[in-house]
Amino acid sequence: MSSKFTCVRLTIDGERFELLVRPDQALNYKMGKPIxxxxxxxxxxxxxxxxKGMRVSEEKLQKIFRTKDFYKIAEIILKKGELQLTLEQRRRLIDEKKKAIISILSKxxxxxxxxxxxxxxxxxQALEEAHVSIDPFKSPEEQLQTVVDALRPILPLKSQNLVLKVKIPSKYSSKSIGLLKSFGKFLKEQWLPDGSYTAEIEIPAGLHPSLVEKVASLTKGEAEISILARK
Incomplete structure (x- = not known):
């Protein structure tokens, strides 16, 4: 494999599919930048x-991806696959995410x-002591609750929390649940007769604007979010 390239890997039904890509351009693509x-x-x-230079046959590509069009297949692999970051990229991304997480904690x-x-x-120091692993691809907000849980045995922490009631239309519910769970602790959840989903969730107050923005984006503004309590 040329040192100019890195690999994107996707496994489907036990079969491995890999692309050789340009590291910086691939990272920008994975992060949603226009390229x-x-x-x-x-x-x-x-x-x-x-x-090892082992290519996948066109017959297998057709069977798995239902097409032989390279760029259609490449788009699927890039979007769903795992990008092998260079050491420099991983170090830079983790450092950026760590600084952003610390900024949220401080506020x-x-x-x-x-x-x-x-x-x-x-x-x-506490992040090092707790051996917290920062995910270079997840947003700081998505990782905050995990970080806080890891730090509490080491560092006394107190925050103002909000209890929110969130109602998600049925067509967005499956995608929204994972997002909500990444922000805080579920207190109650319920599926309504019309298929919509409601939940009461406790989150750090500082994450409220980010949660509202992300839920609105995911549901095209159709979700309802209200503050039930402040703790």
């Missing part, structure tokens, strides 16, 4: 093992013993 697919692709081939949590924020350096 032509042709600028991402390094070699117009689908491999079962790119490192929304205090030391209950003093009612003042912990210094950013203390959060950095």
């Amino acid at each position: 032509e697919l042709s600028q991402v692709i390094g070699i117009e081939e689908v491999f079962s093992d790119a490192a 929304n949590f205090v030391d209950p013993r003093t009612n003042t924020p912990h210094p950013p350096t203390r959060y950095e």
Whole structure:
């Protein structure tokens, strides 16, 4: 495999499908930035093992993807597959996400013993002590609850929380549940007769604007969100 390229891997029914792609362009594509697919692709081939140069036959591509069109197949692999980040990319993304998470913590949590924020350096130390793994692809907001749960045994934390009631139309419910769970703790959930989904969820107050924005985007503004309580 050329050092100019990295690999995107997708496994379907135990079969492995790999593309060789340009690292920075592929990362931009995965992060939703506007870039032509042709600028991402390094070699117009689908491999079962790119490192060994083992190509997938057209017959197998047709069977699995229902097409032999390379770019249609490449789009599926890029969107659903796992991008092998370079060391530099991984380090940079994790550092960016870590700084953003620490910023959220500093704005929304205090030391209950003093009612003042912990210094950013203390959060950095605690993240190391707790062996917190930062996901380079997930947003800081999606990772915040996991980080807070990991830090609490090490670092005293107090925040103002909100209890929200969220109602999602049926056509968006399956996609929305995972998003809601990434923001906080579920207190109650219910499926209504019309197929819509309601939940009461407790989240850090500082995440409220982000949750509203993401839910509105996912549901095209059709969801209903209200504040039930402040804790």
